[in-house]
Amino acid sequence: MGLLNKLDDPYYGGGIILGKVEDILNWGRSKSDWYLQFGLACCAIEFMAMNASHFDFMRFGCIPRTSPRQADFIIISGTVTFKMAERIKKLYEQMAEPKYVISMGSCSNSGGPYWEHGYHVLKGVDRIIPVDVYVPGCPPRPEALEEGMIRLQEKINQQAIFNKRKRIAEEDKQKELIINN
């Protein structure tokens, strides 16, 4: 029936699966993303709900880490004030590569309700660190964060590991061709 049954039967599948090493590595990477335990504002409440049993973040393979050196990604969950922005940058720089960022909620996407008169709020966390997935909402429901997590897993699955620079250069060339034509 499934993959495991094929592996069980040495004559049917031969106990062999053919595939690229890269796919397996990416599969492993995307299914065991550890995140930095880091909450900022009211989005952190939804984030906590996401961690609890109803939504169960751990089924994505996500385990909270209290040290940025052990974390694979960081969820910016809430308003980024200038006071906090410097600390976020410091935390992001301490994380080991490959690292990812999910920006959760309107505040960290674009400043949210503080976009005009917020003298103290950074208008979007992407002004200081690169963001992979934006989750809209004020605050987003845990389902939305789940969707964001699935998007991040898709992104990790498609990433190049071997001959990275060569392949990225080729992709850029093709993109240029498309733009020029």
Next chain:
Amino acid sequence: MLAQEIYEKLKAEFGDAIIEFKQEPFFDPFVQVAPEKLFDISLYLRDTPELDFDYLSLLGGMDYKENLGVVYHLYSIKLKHSFILKVTVSKDNPVVPSVERIWRSADWHEREAYDMFGIRFEGHHNLIRILCPYDWEGFPLRKDYVQPDEYHGMKVPY
């Protein structure tokens, strides 16, 4: 005790330092006092047995455009009555005596009023910014505050 009675008691004790008493429908009655007598008045309000204001529930800064002010909301947990004190100071030299030694809850409230309005509380043991970063320039909740263009290389406007 009613606000009117408290006001009469204060007036009898401090005289000219009690500038104004206002009692209007739909608004809490308040007393405007002279800032230089504020500490003595506060101490009197707390230590007189029939007043017994043992709890400072709120201390907030105000910007009246020409002047700055501080509002004190007092409450007596034992006698269940409340009272409001107000002081006004000029914008050039906004100095108000600290009531931190009378009510300990004034500590952080005064630091916040200093952080947001630049009102200096004389006698406070640690008057530094509480919300903004220590190197922040200006006092954000003043009416004439102008938002900076950048902070530590980060752009402030949208």
